[in-house]
Amino acid sequence: MRMTQLFSRTQRDAPADAQVVSHQLLVRAGYIRQLAAGIFSALPLGFRALAKIEQIVREEMDAIGGQELKMPVVNPAEVWQETGRWYQIGAEMARFKDRKDSEMVLAMTHEEVVTDLARQIVESYRQLPLLIYHLQTKWRDDPRPRAGLIRVREFTMKDSYSLDADEAGLDAQYRAHYQAYFNIFHRCGLDVIAVGSDTGMMGGSLAHEFMALTPIGEDTLLLCDGCGYAANRQIARFQKPAAPAEAPLPTERVATPGVTTIEDLTAFLDIPAAKTAKAVFVIAEISDPTPHAQFVFAVVRGDMDVNETKLANALHATELRPATEAEIRAIGAEPGYGSPIGVRDALIVVDDAVAASPNLVAGANAPDAHLRNVNCGRDYQPDIVADIAAAGEGDACPQCGHPLRAERGVEVGNIFKLGTRYTEAMGATYLDHEGKPHPIVMGSYGIGIGRALACVAEAHNDEYGLVWPITVAPYQIHLLTLGPPGSDATAIADRLYAEMTAAGVEVLYDDRNQSPGVKFNDADLIGLPLRVTVAKRGLKQGAVELKRRDSAEREFVPLDDILPTLRARIAEMEAEIAATVVEIPLEA
RNA sequence: CGGGGCAUAGCGCAGUUUGGUAGCGCGCACGGUUUGGGUCCGUGAGGUCUGCGGUUCAAAUCCGCAUGCCCCGACCA
Secondary structure, eight states: OBTTTOSOOOOSSOOTTOOSHHHHHHHHTTSEEEEETTEEEEOHHHHHHHHHHHHHHHHHHHHTTOEEOOOOSEEEHHHHHHHTHHHHOOTTSOEEEOTTOOEEEEOSSOHHHHHHHHHHHOOBGGGOOEEEEEEEEEEOOOSOOBTTTTBOSEEEEEEEEEEESSHHHHHHHHHHHHHHHHHHHHHTTOOEEEEEOOOGGGOOSEEEEEEEEOTTOSEEEEEETTTOOEEETTTOOOBOOOOOOOOOOOOEEEEOTTOOSHHHHHHHHTOOGGGBEEEEEEEEEEOSSSOEEEEEEEEEETTSOBOHHHHHHHHTEEEEEEOOHHHHHHTTOOTTSOOSTTOOSOEEEEEHHHHTOOSEEEEOSSTTEEEEEEOBTTTBOOSEEEOOBOOOTTOBOTTTOOBEEEEEEEEEEEEEEEETHHHHHHTOEEEOTTSOEEEOEEEEEEEEHHHHHHHHHHHSEETTEEOOOTTTOSOSEEEEEOSOTTSHHHHHHHHHHHHHHHTTOOEEEEOSSOOHHHHHHHHHHHTOSEEEEEOHHHHTTTEEEEEETTOSOEEEEEGGGHHHHHHHHHHHHHHHHHTTOOOOOOOO
16 A cells, blocks of 8 residues: 555644543554544554454454354344343443334344344254354443543444353353463464453353453453462452451440541551441342342441442342432431441341451441441341452452452453353253253353454554554555655665565555655554665665564665565564464363 | 533644734645655645623623533443
8 A cells, every 4th residue: 555545644743632552643643533432433554453353353263163144233122122131231222213113222242133043043952062253343332431442332343152052062162262362362462361250241150351451451450470360350359367266245335426437446446447347338229039229238347348349249239329328327327337237128238257257346327336346147137148348459369368469451352151141031942862942051252353452552552653563563564765756766666565565465655755754753653563665775785674663673685685585574573473372271 | 420621723732811803833735945763945725713692892712501522430241
């Protein structure tokens, strides 16, 4: 492609809106343009880079038996009603009516459609296992798009769905994806880790997220350098410091005027936070058996915090929100002085560490008073005892006790064991060899293509611009002529461009009548892996300059050798990436 | 949804406090110059100042309402 014809332009300044490096560089270098919040166009350069990632995804999916197809973006409401997600999902899913007044949705994922296809096509265990996938536009009306392509509302996702006769089959396909995902991201030059994750709205029994580690990431991950334990903070477990064994003492009321926080309380009574109980009041939306709002009184030890995801999971709640002061008083509690003793119409959820800690200080459900020696089970009966405490940096690894390390990450992919959640709801069954029907066992696996591109850009850049891995770069070669139109240099560059193109090398040719500085700067900004400069300086010796974008070294290559040399360099760079594609075993 | 910020040429910004004919840099067009790191000189095009309403002789500027975008939080496969 000649730059004089490329539908693009570079910019010296990034738009003021762009905060993160990947966003700034992708816009400045002419890869993307924003149309609205979380809605972007990919310009030809960006489109080519996305296509490179998509091709890698296809190859790895095909390698584990995937069959590509395409499912529609617009779905009738019925299938979403069949699985219940029509009712569970809120404003994030776009809904509209067609001209006949039928309810339609823009699919934000495709379990429903897959399941509908499966119940039409799959009849026998002989047809299983199956793996189907597609690359499709998704619309999710995220309340807060941000960071360029990192978090958008419209995006392309690869989603695959495994169909199996049993758990063992699902497990095999899950493991195959686990490795395929590492292959995909490594081939894109992205260093990722897999962490255990919440299953969220997808339901299901096991899930991993593939996280690109970066300080701009929105998820907090807890990692163990001792044993390799890795989990999203949402579900991360940890070893809770044990409470000293003590015989339960009689409860005793103590005046604590103006003491409403754990910090105040520990100072006022001169006790460690681990000897206190912290009350958190939330209203949970619970849909089972019938949708209702439930007041929840959650208790963790004062040295810990509530993890809302864990709490919601313990409750099987679809939504949590903080309770208002009026709601807190309505159950007989007092904000700042809450105690599980004597409250009414509240579901009491107690962290397991609280249940195991004797003689805690809790509120007295009255202003300016606390109770000493509160004991779970003796003084109040919990409705649920579960792990609802949040793990944080420095907490002990649940597996080996080593202190956990916190990192930020961007979720570029995820894999879920769905089981029969959708196939049962929609009646997608197969017949076993005895002719008995069983629901198909399903898995679902996603990769955000644009987000992956942004993460690659975020990880591969320097002060001058992008530095693409050769596997993702929109072109392999940036060819520059430093001569004006009609010069020898340009005539030779024209010839090289034709030869490279004919040889199947992907080349972007800067044939513009611009000064050398402009061309070099744009080449650095656009970030193609190899740069070939045709100019008088080299031509005097019959050579052109060759430079890797990721290195300061330059070499002069005789004109006759440039094509084979380029091929060798491309192979070299591809080999460098290939060396990062390694086996990562799935533990457990 | 809560809190904060911004909106003037393609991009970055000044002008708003104190109302008086809309500016700068980059980019763009044309002419010349230059060709190994954003050359230099000249000429020029480009604006419903986010929108609607109000105050005023007069509004980018003051007031009100709306919209859009960004950031923090809530939210989120």
